[in-house]
Amino acid sequence: MEIVAAKELDEVVGVVERARNEGRRLRAVGSGHSYSDIALSDGYLVSVDAMDQLIDVDRDAALVRVQAGIKLGELNRALDRHGLAMPSLGEIDKQTLAGAVATDTHGSGLRQGSLSDRVASLELVRADGTVDELDGDSLRAARIALGSLGVVTAVTLRCVPAFTLRHSERPVDLDDALASIGELGRHDHPGLLVFPYARRAVVIERDRVEGRPSPPPAARAWVEDILLKNHVVGLTSRLAGRVPAATPALTRALVRFARPSTRVDSSRKVFTGEVRFPVTSAEWGLPLESAAPAIEAVVSLFERERYPVAMPVLCRFGAPSDSYLSTAFERQTLYLEVLSHTSADADPMIAGVEGALGAFGARPHWAKRFGATAADLAPLYPAWDRFASERARLDPDGLFTNAWTERVLGASGAPDGEAA
Ligand SMILES: Cc1cc2nc3c(=O)[nH]c(=O)nc-3n(C[C@H](O)[C@H](O)[C@H](O)COP(=O)(O)OP(=O)(O)OC[C@H]3O[C@@H](n4cnc5c(N)ncnc54)[C@H](O)[C@@H]3O)c2cc1C
Structure with a gap:
């Protein structure tokens, strides 16, 4: 396994292309706070921890563009300095934004969704090395993707005034x-x-x-x-x-x-x-x-x-x-x-x-421990096949897979939830 700590977008694109050309698999990792093997890799393990800067703040619209490797604690303090906040947060702030978004990290409140629900758009490095900015309907698959659609490098968040x-x-x-x-x-x-x-x-x-x-x-x-x-x-x-x-x-x-x-x-x-x-x-x-x-x-x-x-x-x-x-x-x-x-x-x-x-x-919860397999999970998710189709489109050869995704999501390209 080879760890790559990317400092900029081109390095992420480079390692994705290298992995594809070498026929090796690749997983993105955040701060490693998940309780399972979700972020393990038998090929490349890519961290965007060093990509941790605020890119743009539109205070009036409460929209913030940020690099995906920022830790939640640093993000929260930076938002505070701009008079903004996330409307709901989980119990700790040590995770990376990308990692927390990828697994649907949530706080509590019937009027509040998870962190992922606050994502207005995100930048994704796909398996073929292209860089996409996803927004609108395409986010419905990409927000909570468990690292299986590509490497997220930047995120636009819908924030609220500090409270x-x-x-x-x-x-x-x-x-x-x-x-x-x-x-x-x-x-x-x-x-x-x-x-x-x-x-x-x-x-x-x-x-x-x-x-x-x-x-x-x-x-x-x-x-x-x-x-x-x-x-x-x-x-x-x-x-x-x-x-x-x-x-x-x-x-x-x-x-x-x-x-x-x-x-x-x-x-x-x-x-x-x-x-x-x-x-x-x-x-x-x-x-x-x-x-x-x-x-x-x-x-x-x-x-x-x-x-x-x-x-x-x-x-x-x-x-x-x-x-x-x-x-x-x-x-x-x-x-x-x-x-x-x-x-x-x-x-x-x-x-x-x-x-x-x-x-x-x-x-x-995707980041925590459970024994269910893709065959158990597919019937619980009415849009399971739509996610699988998007996964098959963005990662047709299973570049972003590991043993955990094989158990939990099935093989990439298999829209019926059948495990590999
Ligand atoms: C003490 C503790 C308290 C917690 N409290 C809560 C809570 O209150 N609410 C809650 O919902 N969860 C909670 N969690 C779970 C935690 O929020 C998740 O495990 C979260 O995913 C961890 O983020 P991470 O940066 O460590 O990501 P990792 O654990 O490193 O990775 C998680 C997933 O994100 C993917 N990923 C990481 N970076 C990228 C990237 N750049 N692009 C694409 N995919 C990427 C990985 O491939 C993997 O699939 C808690 C965990 C701990 C240990």
Whole structure:
């Protein structure tokens, strides 16, 4: 495998042409934050990390042209300097823009799509070495492409004026949380942390407010964000992995640390934080109407199988998307994420949850762990064949493939979702 760190468009074109002429395969890689083999390569591995500059800012139209290798944190800070922001973000900001867009990275909110939904156009180096600017309808395949249509080198984003968020969280009984999950979904950026063995939950409500941020004092922020959400959660989860029988007791102990809290800060600081312990993750997008029964199914599964996982199940919400491979394609979505410290064997839990959620038409997050194959996934995506046709057109010889894409998307050029 040969790694190429491209600094400009011509270098990307050059390595794509070289790979094609040599009959080798090529994958693009971002910051490597996906939990699977999605970005592995047996040929060339191309990074555009060094292509990380803002190209153009139209503040009035809130349109920003940016090189695709920029890290989300740097992008967010740069937008802030121009009085702009992304309307919704996920939990961390270490990923590259290209990598986050390619896998449908999302935050939460029934009025907000994922990062990919904010892409107005993108520059793509295709398998034949040509450079295309894709916009309009062609974006429906290209936004969430899992690196399988080409290498993305620049992106135009639809941003919004910078805004302030009020974040509040409070522990509640799980039954109360499930009974009022419809109301929770009405907040701008809602979330629910479910602690299966304790039948408790933490409700998270984030809403836009007028006025300037008033961040908490540094000491309080450290206690809440680093001590409790990292060290205490990390330690409890590590112990559960080492002493599986203690997991229910550890979970109940962990819940006791949950306290009501509120803060008002700039959106990027409320949305994103730090994860300082080794973690693995799987997540599914489900039809919103199955939210409560799906959460109950997962809680029952934990109670039955006693997985050595003390971390809460994270539930978020998403608006319908028109991208062919969006996990929220044409439906309001509940995202349900299971997390595990790497000290525990997470495979049985992920397989169990995947099985339990199958009945709800769950679509797995592309960047996270799942066992489904192309044959399982094709029926879940009404526009699967349209994506496959676009893939066959842009990459007819399977240049941008690896073992993961063969399992998950099937061979390039096979529009029926048959695995290679
Ligand atoms: C701690 C943690 C927290 C997370 N939180 C969230 C969250 O809140 N919400 C959420 O939805 N996800 C979340 N994720 C998942 C994460 O956003 C995705 O894994 C994302 O794809 C990682 O971006 P990356 O730059 O590391 O890309 P990689 O993991 O390196 O690559 C991901 C995909 O992007 C493709 N790609 C990368 N660069 C290019 C390019 N230039 N052109 C074409 N394709 C390219 C790769 O080929 C691959 O298919 C989290 C992950 C971690 C580890």
